[in-house]
Amino acid sequence: MLFLTAAQAAPPDPARVADRAVAAATANVTARAGQLPWIQRFRPVRNTWELGLYSGVWSPSARHEFYQPNLAVAGYGHQPLARAGADIGLRVGYYPLSFVGIELEGGVIPTTAADGQRATLYTLRPMVQAQLPYRISPFMRAGLGLVGISSPVLGKDVDTSLNLGGGVKFRVNHRVALRLDVVDNVTTAFGIGKARTNNVEALFGLSVRLGKAKARLVAPALVVIDSDGDGLRDPKQVGVLQADEDLCPKQPGPPTNGGCPLTDGDDDGLLDLVDMCPVQPETINQIDDLDGCPDSVPPVQK
Structure with a gap:
């Protein structure tokens, strides 16, 4: 046992072990990112916020009711708006789950009335949004909001609106x-009755996500196999x-010893790792007793 203890190599250098751990972790993360399907990269996660801006086109109905009648002013009343107006705005959203969230949009739509005079519409829309939690996310949205107008010719008016739509991220x-x-x-249509009008928007936007750290968005941990449980990994594994x-x-x-068991093939008390003659037992005679090879005492010269 004395020989066995002496023959064991010194423990590994801690600095070298740390370097190996860092290199292995880097290789593992790289491998995981490479293995993650493209459609699942950067997918949404729960408990996040999104801030965004958008621009687009608003196409009002010719039968809109965005005006304030004033019978005391000649010619003051309903008239169509321009067929299309620029649309700009901001939005904020909170997603308690990866696939559903609530958002609030506010926008401004500068346009003109049929007689060429200025008309400015504005929108305020809370909504619920449901999305597929992938890198490309089709979604549906619905909510109740407000559409207002301010114009020298149409006056000031605010109407409620049901907002239905969808899109893709x-x-x-x-x-x-x-x-x-x-x-x-x-929204409500111009005239008497309960008719409704459709005012359609096409919006292109950019959003910035806050909340979860990037590390939560990489692939699930890669399973590394160590069949014999000695701390070294089975060969030819990714990472x-x-x-x-x-x-x-x-x-x-x-x-x-490279994860291999320490053996003493000739049973002379010296491990094969340091035994110069691993199949021939050492002769214990105070002559090179640590080389693992048989020897004999030289004859005494007379």
Whole structure:
């Protein structure tokens, strides 16, 4: 046992072990990112916020009711708006789950009335949004909001609207997403009765996601196999450095011996790792007793 203890190599250098651990972790993360399907990269996660801006086109109904009648002023009343107006705005959203969230939009639509005079519409729309939790995310949206107008010829008016629509998001990375929305603002129609009009928007936007760290968005942890449980990994696995591969994956052994068990083939008390004659037992005679080879005492010269 004395020989066995003396023959064991010194423990590995802690600095070298740390370097190996860092290199292995880097290789493992790279491998995981490479294995993650493209459609699942940067996918949404729960408990996040999104801030965004958008621009687009508003197409009002010719039978809209965005005006304030004033019978005391000649010619003051309903008239159609321009067939299309620019649409700009901001939005904020909170997603308690990866596939559903609530958003609030506010926008301004500068346009003109049929007689060429200025008319400015504005919108305020809370909504619920349901999306597929992938890098490309089709979604549906619905909510009740307000559409207002301010115009020298149409006056000031605010109407409620039912907002129905949908679209798609594309996540460029874990923070930034591009977004396309098509929205139908259903409001009261001009005239007597309960008729409704459809005021359609096409919006292109950019969103920035806040909340979860990037590390939560990579692939699930890669399973690394260590069949014999000795701390070294079975060979030829993704993310495992060659220096950390087990030379004997089915037999436990110390890292200093490549994961192979320490053996003493000739049973002379010296491990094969340091035994110069691993199949021939050492002769204990105070002559080179630590080389593991048989020898004899030289004859005494007379």
